[in-house]
Amino acid sequence: MMKIRKFLSKDSGQALEISRASFAEPWPQNEFEKYAEGSFVAEDKDKIAGFVIGKISGDQGTLKLVAVNPAYRGKGVGKKLMDRIFKYFTKNGAREIIARSRLHNEAGCSFLKSFGFEIVKTIKNYYLNGEDAYLMVKKLDD
Numbered sequence: 001m002m003k004i005r006k007f008l009s010k011d012s013g014q015a016l017e018i019s020r021a022s023f024a025e026p027w028p029q030n031e032f033e034k035y036a037e038g039s040f041v042a043e044d045k046d047k048i049a050g051f052v053i054g055k056i057s058g059d060q061g062t063l064k065l066v067a068v069n070p071a072y073r074g075k076g077v078g079k080k081l082m083d084r085i086f087k088y089f090t091k092n093g094a095r096e097i098i099a100r101s102r103l104h105n106e107a108g109c110s111f112l113k114s115f116g117f118e119i120v121k122t123i124k125n126y127y128l129n130g131e132d133a134y135l136m137v138k139k140l141d142d
Helices: 009-022 029-034 077-091 106-113
Strands: 002-006 039-044 047-057 060-068 096-102 118-123 133-139
Touching (some): 009 060, 047 077, 096 106
Parallel strands (some): 060 096
Antiparallel strands (some): 002 039, 039 047
16 A cells, blocks of 8 residues: 655655656756655555655645655656645745756656746756756645
């Protein structure tokens, strides 16, 4: 039975593996610890199926990262994680959420758009390899 729970330091190893399988530039392990307050994992029988990392600053939430283990993709894990992070943002006073996605990451962009994110601008040379990013925003309902 899949459950969504707070990210714990013991999860960082599995989260790092999912990050490596999901991104051209995986997150360093210390970054997972840094954002633990706004991070959640989907757990299935002691296995991490996916994770979401968020941060709140004032009334703005930032969706830092969301990733699903390749073995669990297409099973609604990403949706459950997004529902949980939206609750976290709303509960903690966020009025809007921002996210960034690589221009060439069509799957990531369409995933975010499916939750109401809209592209507001392009950020030049955002990633370490010089690739541009879309800045995407979602307003939260009052």
